[in-house]
Amino acid sequence: MQARFVAMEDGFRLDYAGRTLLVHTAARPAFTFGVGVPDVQMYRGNFQITDQASDFPVLTVATIAPQSISMVGEDGFAVELTLTGTDTGFDFSIVTSEATPPTALPANAPGARCNRISVALEAAPDEHIWGGGEQLSYLRLNGRKFPMWTSEPGVGRDKSCELTRIMDAEGMAGGDYWTTNYPQPTFLSSAQYACHLGSSAWSALDFSDPARHRIDVWEGNLTLEFLFAGSMADLVSALSTRFGRAAPLPEWAISGAIIGLKQGAASFDRLEKIRSAGAAVSGLWCEDWVGIRETSFGRRLFWDWRWRADRYPDLAAQIARLHADGIRFLGYVNPYLAIDGTQYAEAAERGFLALRQNEDAPYIVDFGEFDCGIVDFTNPDAADWFAERIIGKEMLDFGLSGWMADFGEYLPTDLRLHDGSDPMLAHNHWPVLWARVNARAIAARGKTADAMFFMRAGFTGVQAQCPLLWAGDQCVDFSRHDGIGTVITAALSSGLVGNVSSHSDVGGYTSLHGATRTPELLMRWAELGAFTPVMRTHEGNRPDDNLQVDSTAEILDHFAAMSRVHAALAPYMRALVAEGAATGLPLQRALFLHYPANHDYACCQDQFLLGPDLMVAPVIEQGATSRQVLLPGEDSWIHVWSGETFSGGAHLVHAPLGSPPVFARHASPYAAVFAALAKARGPIAEGTAK
Known part of the structure; x- marks a missing residue:
């Protein structure tokens, strides 16, 4: 037509x-x-x-x-x-x-x-x-x-x-x-x-x-x-x-949980505790590898992108040890440089920073009790310098296999850029330039199939550069517009415009004005994370005030069980990653992509298809132990925990902690993988965490 x-x-x-x-x-x-x-x-x-x-x-x-x-x-x-x-x-x-x-x-x-x-x-x-x-x-x-x-x-x-x-x-x-x-x-x-x-x-x-x-x-x-x-x-x-397609996720990223810890050298001992509880772990993410800066907002990082030996002694040897044990080490970077760091002085001397409009002085941005310069990615030499000097030498050559490529949204509209472009037009495009720097650094080291980064910022064209989105800094709660449920909407909406993979901080991030994680929130988020492409935890902005996945035996046992479920899904996830690379279809899909005839699915944003064969309906309401699930009538569905067969329609499904409503399409060629999920999880004692 x-x-x-x-x-x-x-x-x-x-x-x-x-x-x-x-x-x-x-x-x-x-x-x-x-x-x-x-x-x-x-x-x-x-x-x-x-x-x-x-x-x-x-x-x-x-x-x-x-x-x-x-x-x-x-x-x-x-x-x-x-x-x-x-x-x-x-x-x-x-x-x-x-x-x-x-x-x-x-x-x-x-x-x-x-x-x-x-x-x-x-x-x-x-x-x-x-x-x-x-x-x-x-x-x-x-x-x-x-x-x-x-x-x-x-x-x-x-x-x-x-x-x-x-x-x-x-x-x-x-x-x-x-x-x-x-x-x-x-x-x-x-x-x-x-x-x-x-x-x-x-x-x-x-x-x-x-x-x-x-x-x-x-x-x-x-x-x-x-x-x-x-x-x-x-x-x-x-x-x-x-819009283009980024490199597929590496095998290790989908094969177990990535544990986010920022306790310096003590992070390695905590990782062993989590593994000893039976957790399937594929990565250790220590964003504080560059050092920390305590602020009124919480525990921030020192924005000078190099290893800090005072916080992580002998880190290179620890990374090698983890790698030999099948665990990758991940860090953190963003496109700004703290003015009290060494790299800011280097970038300023080379003329790699965005400038004030009417003078040849770096434009300084307040990031909350510390100031930073902006690396000007409209300058090809500055972009190359960041990709090679910082990401290449300080990160990839040091042994990092992945990182959070944070920020990208902060470009002011009253600065002067190297290429003379209007900042009002450059602002939205800035995250794409930032993604390109990261992708270029990985490609230059020949590690496109082995290393990855994840971003929260984006605009048209980021799909071709960034292999993995993360949904940003949700509150540590069940709230309608900033809590656990929003990460489902984020994955579904971004997937519709060509982004293959998305995930979130298990447990949320933002803890302000007395809001802290509950055991229920943390456990429900782990259940959701198990059925996303990458399962990654985060300690949040106030880690000392909030529960962590290893805070209690109950939470840790639950998290370990969900991580094993995520690892058991790897054969199916691997096939979805390959399909995404070939077709651009997202791993997490809105129901109407496969079942367009049902108009009820147009607004459905609290459950999703993981590929064509798994229906995932996470519990995202506080205190709920059951939830309504929509199942397409074109297929019959098997409840992965009980093995019970369900027909199409709306069903009220029992959902105690550890048993989120997940259904496998009866005719799926991955039936054996799905049938093994309950065994991988192990027995779950019903109850409600307070």
């Missing part, structure tokens, strides 16, 4: 598969424009952005030729739009030709005053919309507006809750339902098409009007790309091909 532009008496429309996607007439303009002056306030990665914008005058069609054209045809299509009732002489054009992709719709407003464009697409009453990058609160986007600006997501992310109000008062840090580390101006429609905005400017996907989907962008030109497919799964695969 071809998409076609069709000329109308005073405009044109774009049709596909019997549905009109876009109409532009004088009475119903699809394209409007204006002039704006942004006001951007940033405090520690949290943004308040407002705009002083003109009204959007109506545009009318001046010329259109030819009368009708297929988007996949060989001829070009041109539309010239001019202002109504103005004397600015402003022109706006849409031109496609053989030089542009057949599904691309480039629009250009060359007038010097225009820096705002809005496009309205036609919506249908029965249409479902998803996408927007990595969304944390809502999988289905209908009825809401989603600004696209990478930032700290905030704490609480719910303006009606006390924690969010406190954090807003303390530093704009409460967030909202749409704030995210990884936005992307791409949406998917249940009409089996996707639309992508080709701009890194501030933009918004607005689905609040049931009649029209609106895309706003703060730039004087844009390209809309449309992709079409015969199924939603094929559409996701097409998006993955469009």
